[in-house]
Amino acid sequence: MVAEDVLVSTPAGLWCPSGGFYIDPLRPVDKALITHAHSDHARPGHGAVLATRETLDLMRLRCGEDCAGTMRSVGYGETLAIDGVSVTFHPAGHVLGSAQIAVERHGRRIVASGDYKNVADPTCAPFALVPCDVFITEATFALPVFRHGDPAAEIRRLLASVALFPERAHLVGVYALGKAQRVIALIRQAGYDKPIYLHGALESVSRYYVSQNIALGSLRLARDAGKAELAGAIALCPPSAVNELWSRRFPDPVTAFASGWMRVRARARQRQIDLPLVISDHADWDGLCATVTATGAGEVWVTHGEEDALVHWCGTKGLAARPLRLVGYGEEDADVIPAEREAPNRDDDGGQGA
Ligand SMILES: [Zn+2]
Ligand SMILES: [Zn+2]
Secondary structure, eight states, rough: OOGGGOEEEEEEEEETTTEEESSSOOOSSSSESSSOSSSTTTOOEEEEEEEOOOHHHHHHHHOOOOSSEEEEEOOOOOEETTEEEEEEEEOOOTTTTTTTEEETTTEEEEEESOOOSOOOOOTTTTOOOOOOSSEEEEEOOTTTTOOOOOOHHHHHHHHHHHHTTTOOOOEEOOTTTTHHHHHHHHHHHHHOEEEEEEEEGGHHHHHHHHHHTOOOEEEEEEGSSHHHHHHTTTEEEOOOTTTTTGGGGGSSSSSEEEEEEGGHHHHHHHHSSEEEOOOSSSOOOOHHHHHHHHHHHSSSEEEEEEEEHHHHHHHTTTTTEEEOSSSSSSSSOOOOOGGGGGOOOSSOOOOOOO
């Protein structure tokens, strides 16, 4: 029994021939298992979708009620039999509802981890280590230069700047699903209890998190606030809005961006970011290596990001590894910087929360 009898890499995504399903398919398929609701993993148009309840809710919220033929929810740790294949979803620690999917057949287990991080996040269930024969890992930050450090320390830098410039607004660029809510929760953990202002594109997902009992404190829409009220305030917006028309309502804003890429100074300078905050929802280099090792997998398949570096590292540890070369992931949340890959929220507060 080889791993390819359980899961195969195809241009449409990872395919399980015996179960007849794809994981995070890149194009519309009959049966899809979805790891999490970021748009590059959760695409609309599938016949049947299986995912956690939170992922399904977020998909409906962002892509509409009719984004799939049928939707079935699965709880963490619940095992389903699909045509002789066992499938179990485990927490991935990436965003609310995110899951790793363990696929098992004839005693051989492959874990497709989707996007993950192995550090604490007050807004989602912690990453669960699942021992396996084959571990499929992302590689967004798979270079030794990427060490994310302590997010609480980054939030302290933000709050120190807010204290230093009480007459200015602080605008923090964040991705709409996951990063926005985590940054708010981290700010609350640091003891800041004033209202936090949101760009309209962050509203619906943030409200959804609150409905799931994730405390985010007082949230207000920036568009409802006057300029005087925004002096000294913290406001969150999609990364593309930081330097655009939308930001002009804020008094003399200090611009910040919360992303793993902020470890690279040139990236922050390019985007004219005053205050780069290294906060990522993806595992850093140490996190990837530690997780790969801890799964006990003898074989590692590497998807989106710096595949070659991680494959090379696996080789030095005696692990069989190969890149999957799947094209189409890493476009929404992957802390991606290039302007052409930004979220399309170019208008003033426009959009429906995408
Ligand atoms: Zn993601
Ligand atoms: Zn991804």
